Amino acid sequence: MTVVPAPKAAAPHVLVRYAPLLILALAWEAASRLHLVSSLALPPFTDVVQAWVELLWSGELVSNGLSSLYRAGAGLALAIAVGSALGIFMAISRPVNAMLGPLVELFYPMPKSALIPVTVLWLGFGDGSKILLIFLGCMLPVTIGAYNGARGSDQHLIWSARSMGARGLRMIWDVVVPSALPELLNGVRTALALSFILLVSSELIVARQGLGNLIGYLGANGSYDAMFAVVLTVAFIGFLADRVYQAVVERVLRWRE
Amino acid sequence: MSDPAQIIVEDVSHHYRPAVGREVLALENVSLRVREREFLALLGPSGCGKSTLLYLIGGFLPIGTGKILVDGKAVAGPGPDRGIVFQNFALFPWKTVRKNVLYGLERQALPRHERETRAQAFIDLVGLTGFEESYPSQLSGGMKQRVAIARTLAFDPRMLLMDEPFGALDAQTRSLMQSELLAIWEKTRKTVIFVTHDVHEAVYLAERVAVMTARPGRIKTIVDTRFDKADPEVHRAKAFVDKVDEVWSLVRDEAVKALEKRPP
Secondary structure (H helix, E strand, O other): OOOOOOOOOOOOOHHHHOHHHHHHHHHHHHHHHOOOOOOOOOOOHHHHHHHHHHHHHHOHHHHHHHHHHHHHHHHHHHHHHHHHHHHHHHHHOHHHHHHHHHHHHHHOOOOHHHHHHHHHHHHOOOHHHHHHHHHHHHHHHHHHHHHHHHHOOOHHHHHHHHHOOOOHHHHHHHHHHHHHHHHHHHHHHHHHHHHHHHHHHHHHHOOOOOHHHHHHHHHHOOOHHHHHHHHHHHHHHHHHHHHHHHHHHHHHOOOOO | OOOOEEEEEEEEEEEEOOOOOOOEEEEEEEEEEEEOOOEEEEEOOOOOOHHHHHHHHHOOOOOOEEEEEEOOEEOOOOOOOEEEEOOOOOOOOOOOHHHHHHHHHHOOOOOHHHHHHHHHHHHHHOOOOOOOOOOHHHOOHHHHHHHHHHHHHHOOOOEEEEEOOOOOOOHHHHHHHHHHHHHHHHHHOOEEEEEEOOHHHHHHHOOEEEEEOOOOEOEEEEEEOOOOOOOOOHHHOHHHHHHHHHHHHHHHHHHHHHHHHOOO
16 A cells, blocks of 8 residues: 655765766866866867857757758658567567577677668768668667567466457557566667667768767867867767656656656 | 356366476366356365366456356356456556556446446445545455455456455455455356465365366365355354355365375
């Protein structure tokens, strides 16, 4: 009869929690200003912040950022849709599993960045090749999560639903998909992190715009403070995306103990 | 002349193949008749195939040899005429109590407000008023099993198949749930097949107790166990205690055999 949730351990205040970041920024500033490291290798933190503000005002950060987010979002959305469907059908159908299982096993450990030249060869320098790369690279973690989750569906739950008249797709939607959800969403979290890696590396290598391209361009032209500003921006967007994602997952899975 | 039996099991045998090793004969030539509105307990040592027999009647497992008729029709799969209650409750953990109870009703052609009214009535019947919006993870074992019973009763099956439904509950909760189940059965008068390995529970709840042998499971004998269950002192009545002893002596031999057959 424990309807009242157990009290959570008190979380430290936000300022306390992220104090190490502040210390890191101060150490960075000091190391650069005191010439402990070359300011070329590590421009002072305040210079980086200033460069960031300039990039924002010029609109370059926003236009390149939007372009990157579009690529990552589209690739990830495709990966989640196709990956979930594949994983769930592999779990419920032996022939599908026999067909796709070995392919998934073979391609899962492959470093997906090796596909960068291939996707460029197929779809050129624009958005298409990045979206395809992110789609291919992010699909398998989702597939494996969905597969493991769906395979773990409780037999008694399926029988219960059947005795209440659920069949076919209805059964999959009502029982198998929700059963798979916790592991599937874990797979999506991995995919989310992978999408940033693939996005930036593909844009660094071949692209005309995007945050990765901006990093490469600024680096090649010696604007190191601006380059660091974009690197930090990418890191922050990745962190924010993961945080937002976890909050959404917590909400979706609130039925769990 | 029509047969008064609602469920007829005739000469049913069932094999299963474990993940490793040889095929196992779980049930051998089982025959059983269950009358309409009867409360029958299937009693036997663990591994005797009593749950398997229940799953066969439920249509969850394919019937090898023999046949099973429910209301005159051969069983060919699960159906809403046979409601099932499992030991592990089998609630949808992602649905609230209300949505769990509504699930079976949603597959029926009923107007929405009628479904809601019915669901509420059965939530009230099992004493869970006020917990409609709770998730199963927030409930105790006894409460979860009440939800499962309410969910099954709500879509109005003609019979209840119960697979050790109180096996996972503590002793006090179990005894409470037993009297509540009897009260519900008195009210609804559905046919019940109740699988258990608890002699006391079987004698207390059922009108007849079918005692099964150790594997391969057969029906050893059927004992009449009708008493005045409304009597709060029934557990101490001599007739009741004698009946428990009688059934226990029948089961004990089988339990010993089951232990001896257990792989080392």
